[in-house]
Amino acid sequence: MAVTTGTEAPELAGHPLLGSLSDLKSDSLGTFLRARREYGDVVRITAGPPGIRSTVYGVFSAEGAQQVLAGESANFRKDNNFYQEIRESFGNGLLTSQDEHYLRQRRLVQPLFTRRRVDGYASAIATEVSTLVGEWRDSGAESVDVLQEMTRLALRSVARILFGTDVDEAVEIVESSFPELGAYVLRRGYSPLNVPRSWPTPANRRAADVHRALYEVCDRIIAGRRDSGRDPAEGDDLLTLLVAAESAEDGSFDADELREQVLVFLLAGHETTATSLGFALHLLALHPEARKRAHEEVDRVLGGREPGAADLDALPYVTRVLKEAMRLFPAAPVIGRRAVAETSVDGVTIPAGADVIVAPWVTHRHPDYWEDPERFDPDRFTPEAEAARPRYAWFPFGGGPRACIGQHFSMLESGVALAMILQRYDFEAIDREVPVGSAITLQVEGPARCVLRARTV
Numbered sequence: 001m002a003v004t005t006g007t008e009a010p011e012l013a014g015h016p017l018l019g020s021l022s023d024l025k026s027d028s029l030g031t032f033l034r035a036r037r038e039y040g041d042v043v044r045i046t047a048g049p050p051g052i053r054s055t056v057y058g059v060f061s062a063e064g065a066q067q068v069l070a071g072e073s074a075n076f077r078k079d080n081n082f083y084q085e086i087r088e089s090f091g092n093g094l095l096t097s098q099d100e101h102y103l104r105q106r107r108l109v110q111p112l113f114t115r116r117r118v119d120g121y122a123s124a125i126a127t128e129v130s131t132l133v134g135e136w137r138d139s140g141a142e143s144v145d146v147l148q149e150m151t152r153l154a155l156r157s158v159a160r161i162l163f164g165t166d167v168d169e170a171v172e173i174v175e176s177s178f179p180e181l182g183a184y185v186l187r188r189g190y191s192p193l194n195v196p197r198s199w200p201t202p203a204n205r206r207a208a209d210v211h212r213a214l215y216e217v218c219d220r221i222i223a224g225r226r227d228s229g230r231d232p233a234e235g236d237d238l239l240t241l242l243v244a245a246e247s248a249e250d251g252s253f254d255a256d257e258l259r260e261q262v263l264v265f266l267l268a269g270h271e272t273t274a275t276s277l278g279f280a281l282h283l284l285a286l287h288p289e290a291r292k293r294a295h296e297e298v299d300r301v302l303g304g305r306e307p308g309a310a311d312l313d314a315l316p317y318v319t320r321v322l323k324e325a326m327r328l329f330p331a332a333p334v335i336g337r338r339a340v341a342e343t344s345v346d347g348v349t350i351p352a353g354a355d356v357i358v359a360p361w362v363t364h365r366h367p368d369y370w371e372d373p374e375r376f377d378p379d380r381f382t383p384e385a386e387a388a389r390p391r392y393a394w395f396p397f398g399g400g401p402r403a404c405i406g407q408h409f410s411m412l413e414s415g416v417a418l419a420m421i422l423q424r425y426d427f428e429a430i431d432r433e434v435p436v437g438s439a440i441t442l443q444v445e446g447p448a449r450c451v452l453r454a455r456t457v
Contacts, residue, residue: 032058074340150274181214
C-alpha cells in the first residue's frame with residue numbers, strides 16, 4: 001500500500017493526567033462532535049493515565065469514512081479492544097469475524113438475505129405490528145413510550161422471523177440480557193485496563209450469568225430445530241435456513257457457529273430497526289407538517305389495506321422520514337477499526353497500529369454536507385439531494401465490504417411498520433428531548449412518550 005505522509009493529527013485538549021477519559025465516559029458522542037468542531041476532520045483523542053493511556057484517531061469527513069470502510073478497508077480491521085469484548089460476549093459471528101472465517105460465514109448467509117427472500121417476510125412483520133397496535137387499542141392507552149414500544153416490536157419481529165414460532169422464551173431472555181451485557185462490553189471496551197473476565201468480581205459474575213442464559217436459550221432452540229427433522233422447504237424462518245445452509249466449498253455451520261449467527265442477528269436485527277422506527281415516530285410527533293404529509297401519503301397509497309414489500313417504492317416520503325431519523329439517530333453511532341499500516345487520511349497521518357473510529361453521529365451532522373444539521377427535514381433525502389452529497393455523508397449501515405448484510409431487511413421492517421402505525425394513529429410528543437448515549441449501539445437514556453390518537457381512515 002502506498003503511503004502519502006501527512007501532517008500530525010491535532011490532539012483534543014483534555015485533563016493533563018487523564019486526557020479525555022472523563023469526557024468519553026460521560027458523553028462520548030458529544031466529545032466526538034466537539035473534537036470535529038474545534039479541531040477538524042481527523043483528531044487524536046487520548047484517554048487514561050500515563051503508562052496505560054489509549055489513543056484513538058477520530059475520522060469525521062465523508063471522504064475519510066469512505067477511505068476507512070471501503071477504499072482501504074483491508075488496512076482497517078476489527079482488531080481493537082472493543083470488538084474483542086463483543087466477541088467474548090456475543091461470539092464470533094458476522095459482526096466481529098474476520099478474514100477467511102468472515103468470508104465463509106458471509107458466503108453461507110448471503111443467500112438468506114436476497115431481496116426476494118427478505119421481501120417475503122413482510123407479512124410476518126405486519127402480523128407483529130397488528131398485534132402491537134391491537135394491544136394499544138384494547139388497553140385504551142392514551143400515551144406510549146414510542147422507543148420502548150418499537151424495541152419490543154422489533155425484537156418480536158426479528159425473533160419470529162429468525163425462530164418461527166419459538167418466540168416468547170427468546171424475547172424474554174434477550175430483553176433482560178442484552179442491555180446488561182452491552183453495558184458490560186462498553187465499560188471494558190473503553191477502559192484502558194481490565195481485570196480478566198475469569199476473576200470472580202461482581203460485574204464479571206453477573207455478566208457470566210447473563211452470557212450463559214443467552215447461550216442456553218439459543219442452544220435449546222437450535223437443538224430442537226436440528227432434532228425436529230423439519231424439511232427446509234417447509235419453512236422459511238432464518239434458523240431453519242441456517243441449519244440447512246451448506247456449500248461444497250464451505251460445508252455447513254456447526255452448533256457454535258449457528259449460535260453465534262443467531263446472537264448477532266438478534267442484536268443487530270432488532271436494534272437498528274427499533275432505533276429508526278422509534279425516532280421516526282418521535283420526530284413526526286414533534287413536527288405536525290411532516291406528520292400530515294406522511295399520513296396523507298399512507299392513506300392515498302394504501303387506502304387502509306395492509307402494506308407489502310412492493311408498496312414501499314410508492315411511499316417515498318415515509319422512506320425519507322426513516323432515513324432522516326437514521327441520520328439524526330444512527331443505531332451504530334460510532335464504528336471502530338485498527339490500522340494495519342501507516343496511511344494518510346484527509347492529509348493527516350494515521351500510524352500503523354492506531355485505533356480509528358468513524359462516527360455516523362458526527363458525519364451525519366457535518367455542516368459541509370448538511371445545512372442546519374440538527375433540523376429534522378425528510379426532504380434532505382429526495383433523489384436529487386442524495387445525488388448531490390458524497391456517498392458516505394450518510395452511512396447508518398456502515399459501508400464497504402463489511403456493510404450490514406441486513407440493511408434491506410431493516411428498511412423493509414421499518415417501512416412496513418411505520419406505514420401501518422401511521423394508518424391507525426396520530427401522535428403528539430410529550431417528551432421534547434430524548435437523551436442518548438453510546439454503547440454497542442445507540443442507547444436511549446430517557447423516555448420518548450407520545451400521546452396516542454386513534455385515526456379513522
